[in-house]
Amino acid sequence: MSVIPLPADVEIVTGSTRGAQLWRVLRRDPLSIMSLTIILIYLLMSLFAPWVAPYPAQGAGKSNPPTVMLPPSPQHWMGTDQLGRDVFSRVIFGGRPAFIVPLLVVGLAVLIGAPLGAIAGFKGGWFDETIMRITDLFLAFPSLLLAMAITAALGRGLENAALALVISWWPWYARIVRGASVSLRDRYFVEAAHSMGVREPVIVARHILPNCLTPILIQATIDLGTVILAMGGLAFLGMGTQPPAADWGLMISEGRTSILNAWWIAIFPMLAMMILVLAFNLLGDVLRDFFDPRHYR
């Protein structure tokens, strides 16, 4: 027998993997390429902040009285703040709590939510009921409010804010994966695994979870924007990153009192956040369109 796939009558079966197809779609779409590039630049700048920032010490929080509230200039591209610190350096350093931490938050939320949802959907019964009622409980509160309440209880600080966000975000993933898991439970390959005598934990790990990756990936991409905003919100309210460390939310909060005479202090971190969230939303839309079953190619 030859090994060539049969073309379906109308739709052409492509022999490449979904990943390769996705890459082709992304590559052709200028918006998605742009958002990917933006996200990558942000990631690299945040990771290598001490080397990228022109004034690393100021970025980390050291004040510099001689240069208080200077407008943007070739020396200070985004001007300086009330304590004389270079806003550009602060924006780069601020990316660490404002961008890297949300990445970790979403990652953790997926790690907690996805297995719970997969098991709930697969097992059904009391376990499913319990998990789903717990997620209902969490989802009944607006995520940001819940995170604020938890932070208030745990105490201010970046770690607690991040923890609070994880706690209020995992139920979303449990929900999504549970739905996918229920639809996979009765699929033939799962039934075949059952009939072979494969143990249930192995079925969940090998057959259910890998096939839920698509909805998880889409939701995570879209959520990242939201979590970045939530993280910024907590910082703005003084519940997240504590001064003198830099964080976009915190910087906006610090700059808002002088917005009329020194607009640059608040506007640049605001722009930084806006562009990143926009990039994630665009990427999420592209992914959702790509994986949509109605998406006909």
Place this chain on the structure above:
Amino acid sequence: MKSFLQIQDLHIAFQSDRGTVAALNGVTLDVRRGEMFGLVGETGCGKTVTGLAMLGLLPKSARVRSGSIFFEHTDVLAMSAGELQSLRGRRISMIFQDPSTALNPVFTIGSQMERVARQHLGLNRRQARARAGAMLEAVGLPDVGWILSAYPHHLSGGMKQRAMIAMALLCEPALLVADEPTTALDVTIQAQILALLSELRSKFNLTVMLITHNLGVVAHTCDRFAVLYAGRVVEIGATSAVFTVPQHPYTRALLAAIPTPAAHGKALAAIPGTVPVNPGAVSGCAFAPRCAFVFDRCKQEAPPLRAVAANQANACFLDEAGGDAG
């Protein structure tokens, strides 16, 4: 005089990420007014593409490279979008394999049929409803009043396919293209639907093009049929003639592959290999790599469709060369 429907040397290709894939490589066939015509072939042979092309419903990635489709003396491929719109539904209708996906689940059968009747026939609401009811009755559905107000999920598979047929016949089209209308149905329901199609044909002076993979269905419903392989007609003719003496090796192989009581316990004559992915790239006869009677010439040039009897034509060099494969 041209036939009622004449497809001449139709070539259609699809653009995909991996390049161009030829779906049809010169389909030539004719359908006569009032007959039941079968279009048979396996997955990927281009039978559905042919059906869609006749209604101007090809997906965006498809390109018609050459050929023509003359329906009632007009080239369908040269029509504008507006002309196609009025052709579809009014003169040609199509029904599909899965009636549950072809009906909109959020509207009642009645309202879906009314909309079609009002758009194409310019009837008012009451007239449209009366017409829908009459059509449902014509396809043998009981309790028409209930069905008009029912949603698709209230009906069984067979009833849904009947409703689909009723909707397709609302404007009394001249040609009904039925794409695998019974594949999703049980055999007993299948027999009902096929009997219904034959009955409607005489009642409405309808021509039916039945697209199917099932030679059995063709054998007992069609007057004439064509066998498609890799986007090309390999054999066409009167059902009785082709089934009595199938000429093309592919037709013979297909018939031999069907399990029958006579073959019990013996190995079935399976066709080795698979259908070529891109038949356009194959030089010579597309069936040659799988053919038991292949000889040199088959690999060099593609055999044209030639008449071998008054009511039968095939595309094979075999009998031309005087070889007998019987």
Place this chain on the structure above:
Amino acid sequence: MTVSRSEAPLIEVRSLTKHFRLPGGWLTGKRRVLHAVDDVSLQVYTGEALGIVGESGCGKTTLGRLVLRLLDPTAGQILFDGREIAKLKKSELLPLRRQMQVVFQNPQQSLSARLRVADIVAEPLRTVGGIADDQSRRRVLGLLEQVGLGAQHLDRYPHELSGGQCQRVAIARALALDPVLLVLDEPTSALDVSVQAQILNLLVDLRQRLGLTYLFISHDLGVVEHVCDRIAVMYLGKIVESGPGKEIFAAPGHPYTQALLGAIPSQMSRRGVNWLCCRVMSQVRQPAIWLSIPHPVPVGTGYLPD
């Protein structure tokens, strides 16, 4: 292909019953129950192939799943090799599972899209058979060769294979643990005729070579007749007729079998129109017989059990 019958059947099913509660109904207080399998008894002897035929919703798939104990029966007994398994717990069933395997209808759906062929076939070996990875690779290759595939298929994903090839992979996976019983649930109904013939030949061949026992479920009487020694016809959850295929074809006793047989718009032999086709012609002219066939669930539920 007659098989000498050993004394005791490999599978014996006694008065097996499975009811499904239909969704809805609690508002009106009426619980509707679908009798998917209703008081079914049958025996399958070692080395035999029993075909179960019927239309969608007749309970044939449910019966297959009950025998495999993928479903819990409502009542009745299932004896596998003389041992009652109808009431065994999941954990007690695990050691039995390797002796009975299943092949499903839709080949693409029965393989996980994210695993390679090598991993799909190796899964039962590793997770159940406890065979080390380096040994399993050789065993996988042997299994693939047994079903007509080769080393070039090892690293492919299911979507890179044709339907027939996927079904071969599913069969190889089912054979991995050297089962005695294969439940084949419509194994060829998603395939084209020419590919169907390849798979049917493979199944007939495997059964002879490996001495397998088949429970072959299909809606296609012709296919079942080709592979099986005996046929049981199911209708509304009950077996209405059973016997050797030839006898059923020659003299269908039950009206439903007659309907089923007549409704195959079948088959012409190489020499021309065969007798089946004549039957079809005569049946189609009397459509009244179809309309008298009731549906197991009242129309309008939108519930399709199969």
